[in-house]
Amino acid sequence: MRAENVWVIATREYLARIRTKGFWIATIGLPVLMAAVLILPALLLTRTTSAHRLVIVDTTGELGEALIAELRDDSEFRKALDQLDETLDGVDTSALDDKLQGFVPLLEAPDADLERQRAELDQRIMTGEIDAWVWISEQGLAEDRIEYHAESVSNFVTQERLGRAASSVIRSFRLADAGLDVEQIERLQRSVSLTTLRVTEAGSREQSAATGVMLAYTLFFMLYISILVYGQQVMLGVIEEKSSRIVEVIVATTRPVELMMGKLAGICCVALTQLAIWLGTVALLTLPPVVARLGALPEGIDIPTLDPWLVVHFFAFFILGFILFSSFYGSVGAAFNNIQEAQQFAGIGAIFAVAPMLLFWMVLNDPDSSLSVVASLIPFFTPLLMLLRLAVKAPPWWQVALGYALTVSLALATIWLSARIYRVGILMYGKKPSLPEIWRWIRYS
Amino acid sequence: MTTYNRPVLAPSVELIGVCKSYGRFRAVDELSLQVSGGAIFGLLGPNGAGKTTTIRMIMDIIAPDRGEVRLFGRPRAAEDLLRIGYLPEERGLYRKMTVGDQLVFLGRLRGLSRRDADAATTLWLERVGLASWRRKKVEELSKGMQQKIQLVGTVLHEPDILILDEPFSGLDPINQGLFKDLLADYRRGGRTVIFSTHIMEQAEKLCDEICLISGGKTILSGPLDEVKRRHGGRAYRLEASGELDRAADVPGVETALVLDGSVKLILEPEAEGAAVLRELVGFLAVTEFRSEEPSLEEIFIRSVQDAS
Numbered sequence: 001m002r003a004e005n006v007w008v009i010a011t012r013e014y015l016a017r018i019r020t021k022g023f024w025i026a027t028i029g030l031p032v033l034m035a036a037v038l039i040l041p042a043l044l045l046t047r048t049t050s051a052h053r054l055v056i057v058d059t060t061g062e063l064g065e066a067l068i069a070e071l072r073d074d075s076e077f078r079k080a081l082d083q084l085d086e087t088l089d090g091v092d093t094s095a096l097d098d099k100l101q102g103f104v105p106l107l108e109a110p111d112a113d114l115e116r117q118r119a120e121l122d123q124r125i126m127t128g129e130i131d132a133w134v135w136i137s138e139q140g141l142a143e144d145r146i147e148y149h150a151e152s153v154s155n156f157v158t159q160e161r162l163g164r165a166a167s168s169v170i171r172s173f174r175l176a177d178a179g180l181d182v183e184q185i186e187r188l189q190r191s192v193s194l195t196t197l198r199v200t201e202a203g204s205r206e207q208s209a210a211t212g213v214m215l216a217y218t219l220f221f222m223l224y225i226s227i228l229v230y231g232q233q234v235m236l237g238v239i240e241e242k243s244s245r246i247v248e249v250i251v252a253t254t255r256p257v258e259l260m261m262g263k264l265a266g267i268c269c270v271a272l273t274q275l276a277i278w279l280g281t282v283a284l285l286t287l288p289p290v291v292a293r294l295g296a297l298p299e300g301i302d303i304p305t306l307d308p309w310l311v312v313h314f315f316a317f318f319i320l321g322f323i324l325f326s327s328f329y330g331s332v333g334a335a336f337n338n339i340q341e342a343q344q345f346a347g348i349g350a351i352f353a354v355a356p357m358l359l360f361w362m363v364l365n366d367p368d369s370s371l372s373v374v375a376s377l378i379p380f381f382t383p384l385l386m387l388l389r390l391a392v393k394a395p396p397w398w399q400v401a402l403g404y405a406l407t408v409s410l411a412l413a414t415i416w417l418s419a420r421i422y423r424v425g426i427l428m429y430g431k432k433p434s435l436p437e438i439w440r441w442i443r444y445s
Numbered sequence: 446m447t448t449y450n451r452p453v454l455a456p457s458v459e460l461i462g463v464c465k466s467y468g469r470f471r472a473v474d475e476l477s478l479q480v481s482g483g484a485i486f487g488l489l490g491p492n493g494a495g496k497t498t499t500i501r502m503i504m505d506i507i508a509p510d511r512g513e514v515r516l517f518g519r520p521r522a523a524e525d526l527l528r529i530g531y532l533p534e535e536r537g538l539y540r541k542m543t544v545g546d547q548l549v550f551l552g553r554l555r556g557l558s559r560r561d562a563d564a565a566t567t568l569w570l571e572r573v574g575l576a577s578w579r580r581k582k583v584e585e586l587s588k589g590m591q592q593k594i595q596l597v598g599t600v601l602h603e604p605d606i607l608i609l610d611e612p613f614s615g616l617d618p619i620n621q622g623l624f625k626d627l628l629a630d631y632r633r634g635g636r637t638v639i640f641s642t643h644i645m646e647q648a649e650k651l652c653d654e655i656c657l658i659s660g661g662k663t664i665l666s667g668p669l670d671e672v673k674r675r676h677g678g679r680a681y682r683l684e685a686s687g688e689l690d691r692a693a694d695v696p697g698v699e700t701a702l703v704l705d706g707s708v709k710l711i712l713e714p715e716a717e718g719a720a721v722l723r724e725l726v727g728f729l730a731v732t733e734f735r736s737e738e739p740s741l742e743e744i745f746i747r748s749v750q751d752a753s
Contacts, residue, residue, distance in 0.1 A: 002523075005554055008550065008553045008554055009554075012542075012546075012550050016539070016541065016542060240539075241539075244537040244538065244539065244540055245533075245535040245536055245537030246536075246537040246538055246539055248506070248533035248535050248536065249531075249532075249533060249536055249537070249538075249551070249595070249598065250551075250554060251506055252504055252506070252526070252529070252531035252533070253526050253527055253529075253531075253554050253555050253556070254554050427501070427506065427507070429535065440468070
């Protein structure tokens, strides 16, 4: 094999693919999308501009004040507000409070003519002066309900918050009414939460369960998608060379195996470039100063840190998984004449990729069960499942080593087998080959 | 017709008893041939005769089951292939690649350095009048232009042997001219051209040597003029007046074809021209009777029929 040829072919593959718009759209698009998912909610939370102008009429005369206080003290929004206060250090933001909380509540005393007042409130909604009005009455409370009137009643989030605030106010009122100490009851009723600590060689470190899953999930799917997508790329590339009839022009002075190796190497480097950009983005986003800037994350999620060794395993398993799948896909591309014919066969490859998906939750939940261990040692599954185990809990070193040894052996065998199918297949046009025919190709000297 | 009067150099390509089967099908059967250095060599035969398989074995794209391929007078070595320019029958280009990148890529696979490949690309694009298309993608080119680029990709590295599989199929007249000029150039430069075709007229006009194969076997081979001499002598043209139709009944005449007052005669293998003429003079007023060299087409058809 001439290394020179492999190099020339790999370079061509790499440049041809890196130069396409599609590559950059996918490469830039995904991190942007990921970042958007992380940042946008926090951004939207603090940038709420449509305040809900609410008139509260309390005919009981006992709950109105408390409800307004409760609406202003909603803890979720308090947090966002505090953050803003910190950012705008020294600026008086109290004027913004109502606006930021989403509610602009206004307490109005009940009129002598209640029916007329209700009609008038409806009128004010229609003219757009207010967005909604809330009616609290003795009769309603007896039936455990308060009224909410608005032009649109599909604003579930607002209603949910209003309902929660009202319930809390009424509960406190009733408890006090019954002569009980509200604060004491609240203290007694508090639930506990699990503080999860991950034990590693380097000592235990606080890491929430959600974070661990998020990290494992992200790495697993990044690996899964890349292996499948780039394996298919190899197949499409081979079919393109075959159907454009350039392949024989190339193999005139190049061994088919050099062409195949060059193609695998070139496309593998394209994938590695993309993964490096992605993981680089993740690493950048998880740097402490960046995290501090982003702030508001959902409850229970803290930003995981990427263990450098896990990154090394990630790339090693990508390369092995890529070789396994892409050499299979390469030989499928070589054996058939067009995408339609090849697609039927390519499904077989997908089975090997889908199986680890089905085992994902089982391995995640119990990475040391004998089923998890065995599954992660089946060479086709090793890249995905062993990486998952490594991400969740360090497996015994010998299992990792065995996984690598088996996968490397299988990868070499697959390359050898594929090269034999490839070298015959790329020159065959016309009839779709049968399985016995492909078997004969393998046995040709 | 080209006469074969050139100095015979060492054989540039030689096949010795080469066999290749696909399953039970014998594509090439005990084929031996010799291509003299500096010749234009035609590998002729009907479709499915084994031409492409033979060429692929020369190029080491497929391995023969038996037999030997020699290049430049010695057993074939991998580097020797870099001295060959090969244009397969099934040929194409990367559609999304630019013309320039494509040619540099092919040049480098043929063993040129990046700089040499670049220089050769510039030179050849100039020569075929496509210099301004260098940065265009192949898919933007017309079919005729793509054919030119394919040809350039074949000769970019100045090979000593050119092997063209059915080079004229699908070519427009301008590119046919371009290919023929190139063949002539090669011949003048003392380099070798091998091309396969099933169109005999082309072979007849261009070749110095031929090898006619059918069913994977050699039917006849050698310098073209020698082949013609060997297979000539049975065709005669007769100019005469009288009962021309009776010419077919003359002893020793195999077929007689009457066309506008002249008759084309094919004699039986053992018949003597002079004896037939004596008979003909008996009932016709003969103005001309001459031996006619057969066209390659006729030799081809007759030989294939005889062989089967």
